[in-house]
Amino acid sequence: MFDIKWIRANADAFDAALATRGAQPRSAELLALDDHRRQVIAHLNEAQETRNAASKQIGKAKAEKDDQRASALMDEVAHLKSTIQKGEAEERELEANLRQKLAELPNVPLADVPVGEDEDGNVEYFGPNSSRELAAKARPPKPEFAFAPKQHFELGEALGGMDFETAAKLSGSRFVVLKSQVARLERAIGQFMLDMHTLEHGYLEVQPPLLVRDEPLYGTGQLPKFLADQFGVLKDVTAEEQSERMWLIPTAEVPLTNLVRESILDEAELPLRFTALTPCFRSEAGSAGRDTRGMLRQHQFNKVEMVSITTPEQSTDEHERMLACAEKVLSRLGIHYRVMTLCTGDMGFGAQKTYDIEAWLPGQDTYREISSVSVCGDFQARRMDARYRPKDGKPRYVHTLNGSGTAVGRALIAVMENYQQEDGSIAIPDALQPYMGGLTAIGNS
């Protein structure tokens, strides 16, 4: 969400930023609306001032038992009542109108974000040193196979650990039933990641609600624009019409970021770092037909999420730090990956800048997104009214960041495809063995 004052002062930059996201210029329209709003406020304040002064006099007169003077004063300001009421109503309406328009505008990309229309405009990122060699050295190499590697669902079904048919009977397409050692492996991956972020990276473990009201979704930017991507539930299905609606979280970013909503934090407590392992629910309404096979794109999946709340000065460094935390997961698992800086046209609604981590999937012979790490500036903070108090001075909006660390379902896919053996069994990466009771492989016993 934008500060209308910022738009007033930076109208051209604002319109230019919208253009990089493929949107039309809006500053003229918004500023005209704001001018009108301010005019109304000025008139309203004037009328209120007159009324307040008179009311004080009336109070005084009544205290002095001077009823004549009191009623004379009352007559004098009686007509202001309707003026004020009209002004208040008009201000409310203009305010809501402006807020609604601002709420549907995407965030402005940072200056170093590549400009592009879609994912073809994304640029590979080799770390703060921009060194392809250093990055290649630090990351696990691409595995080589003496046989044709299979896709995860072929492996999973053969192991008796992935059942899409039964899931479809229960819930329709884009669900899966995991069983036996595959289910255990999925659980192990989640625990491994969560332990890493809490024990090594300084994140606070949180178990948030999975069901939230409208406001948190509005705060992080899923509402009002992306209503169709959400799963909603009714609190009382027997009273469908009057029933309160709640939302299944599409990501733990929603409850974790909103932990600080409507608060003023102390500067000394920043940055705050939260992590959670939660199921995520997405209706993905627009993407029917993409990745229909396997568990790459599901209505429900587990994900370890990281969220940081920082000062404006800290946020870009925190972004690099968070990316490093997510990369560490893949390094430790020994999975080859690359990092992409998303271009302006491919970034999410609330992001100023986003890195995607794409894991190598040998079965698909391609890289697939497994983590997305974004810095949002004060965009979400404004929507949530989340601020901090600098050592000396007025409250300022915090900056927020979020990143997957990482998607558990997709990590399962990556582990299975990268660690598959010719006989269809899956070797267990060293890092996961403690979480698998010491097993070194599944499926060959």
Add this chain to the structure above:
RNA sequence: GGAGAGAUGGCCGAGUGGUCGAAGGCGCACGCCUGGAAAGUGUGUAGGCGGGGAACCGUCUCGAGGGUUCGAAUCCCUCUCUCUCCGCCA
């Protein structure tokens, strides 16, 4: 699910129509006092919006949103949340 009680500033807590953004206390900040500290003492201590270069001025906010009134923390309506008792329950 049934019955009842509440929500006031960073915290506690007074205030049931009139100079109340709000007594008092605690906390915090700065000063005085002191060799230093404690104690004591003085002053200050919310946020949003509009106007102004600024000092500052105006306005709104006592859980949230509406309403009544010349005037609302105080009266009315709706909502949210908290607490107590009963029932149910992993």
